[in-house]
Amino acid sequence: MAKLAGVSMATVSRALSSPAVVREKTLERVQSAIAALGYVPDASARTLASGRSRTVGAVVPTLDNAIFSNAIQGLQTTLAEHGYQLLLATHNYNLKSEIAVVRALSERAVDALVLVGSEHAHETFSILEKSGIHALLTWSLSNDYPCIGFDNFEIGAMAARHLLELGHRRFGMISGITRHNDRARQRVEGFVNTLKAHGLAPQPGAICEQPYGFAGGRAGLQRLMSVGAERPTAIFCGNDVLALGCLFEAASLGIRVPDDLSVIGCDDLPIAAEIAPGLTTISLHTRQLGELAAHALLDWSQDGTIPGRTELPVSLARRGTTGPAPQ
Amino acid sequence: MAKLAGVSMATVSRALSSPAVVREKTLERVQSAIAALGYVPDASARTLASGRSRTVGAVVPTLDNAIFSNAIQGLQTTLAEHGYQLLLATHNYNLKSEIAVVRALSERAVDALVLVGSEHAHETFSILEKSGIHALLTWSLSNDYPCIGFDNFEIGAMAARHLLELGHRRFGMISGITRHNDRARQRVEGFVNTLKAHGLAPQPGAICEQPYGFAGGRAGLQRLMSVGAERPTAIFCGNDVLALGCLFEAASLGIRVPDDLSVIGCDDLPIAAEIAPGLTTISLHTRQLGELAAHALLDWSQDGTIPGRTELPVSLARRGTTGPAPQ
């Protein structure tokens, strides 16, 4: 024991967790003993005895999507700065996996958990309640739980307004898979409802769901262009990767953007600014979301401050791939 | 206690960790009691008592680079399938941060740790030794530690050979920052040494280090094109993001690829296949690296099988942005 340095284990413990409460001289002796012995405290013992693990869990759909890995990067970095570690898990948009993963993390005695979206299995919520783990929802807004996210309905509405202002009248949308994904669903709703409000409800078949990836964006454009005479002159893509795929396919098909077709995405990935013409897209600041989430969780588990509902701003970025309606 | 279901806590423990060793009837009773009570085992207590946490740590430079987030995705998914959790940390290419983070994870009693690259601070290695934590190096190959990675020297050599075969004689390279990054450094060495072996040592100034990002690739091309008359006809970029930035800048500058300039990257990101012409690049299979690492760690901490040195294949993908030397 490091208390071969003349003090009791209780004092060592205090020297480590609340240095302010031990006399300066004692503190020094403890610290040099620690250095000499190469002593490393055991987190599992600390957790067991104190009930706090200084670890937070995060469950995201996948890290293959840059928006999530960026947010996790921000979350982890901020947590680490405050002595917290990150237990990370993914569920690949599978509700069962999410339940399993949340259960696994809850056993790990995480001090708090961040989830993506507001739609989760009943069981997920009940595990959280029973274990009393603080949960923070991200990306979406919720009235029932602490959350920090975007108004996804507004994102869709914003895209619609932009396109309407440019004079378009025939619209298409390439959405991500909406099943078990409230973000994707709300973007569709925001887009469609806004068009409807202008008496321009999109035709059946004009809303096309595609799996995440460039291939999805390509397939989406093919579908939307094959509906006959009433081809859309403007397409809203639920995220930038679909938008990029759509753009690549347009190039393959010889469709000029934005002359023949306007395309707008969402996320504002770094590459959106690099391609020519720059992709019109909606900025989200996902990195910041991760950092804010970290601070909210830190405050929650340290001071007991329950986070409220934080809405992050969204805004239109660039206007390269959208332009006036043809003719 | 769940042993209100008629058995001792020891039996509950066995029912959970080695179900094969308890009688079927007893097992059932325990399980229904568990379900009824909503009992959730406490991982910190299990860890403290057993000395195993069923948690592995991973330390990567950053998640903002898709190659790392892909590998982590593979690692985490595979670990979860076997009941293991992932503690994730990043260091942003900062040696001090890495030490801090490795220390933090070692306190968390991780059963094993995965690191990126073979170059680390002495202190990092000594923490690992003292704590006896199993460490697996990834991305690079090592003769001293268990590892699973790529031959980064060969990657540079492969790029050089490809360009030499196309008849190029004046070369440039846009490398990632080589300080504290053995992968980047070895790629440079492989490239340069191979050229030297053919009597075609690149001029001073032809090897240009740039920070990761599209901007780095753009700046790199500007630098290489401003060296005067002896402009390179072929450029090897240390990774695809730099290569893409280089390509974007070439487009801005009116340099035709591959007619005026050949560009080759490394990583084979999904977008490499989508842009036109497809980016010539070297495939790495980082997802697989993550999965293999998971299996290696699982075997190591469960059966004690010490992983050896695994070299993952690399190969040339596509030939869109490279072509014969001009003239």
Place this chain on the structure above:
DNA sequence: GTGAAAGCGCTAACAG
């Protein structure tokens, strides 16, 4: 300010 003692909830021999 500091020490002594009582666990935190589980696993791991050891009997039986």
Place this chain on the structure above:
DNA sequence: CTGTTAGCGCTTTCAC
């Protein structure tokens, strides 16, 4: 196959 008995290494009252 199952119960009993010790701790795992720390935090935390409670006295001093």
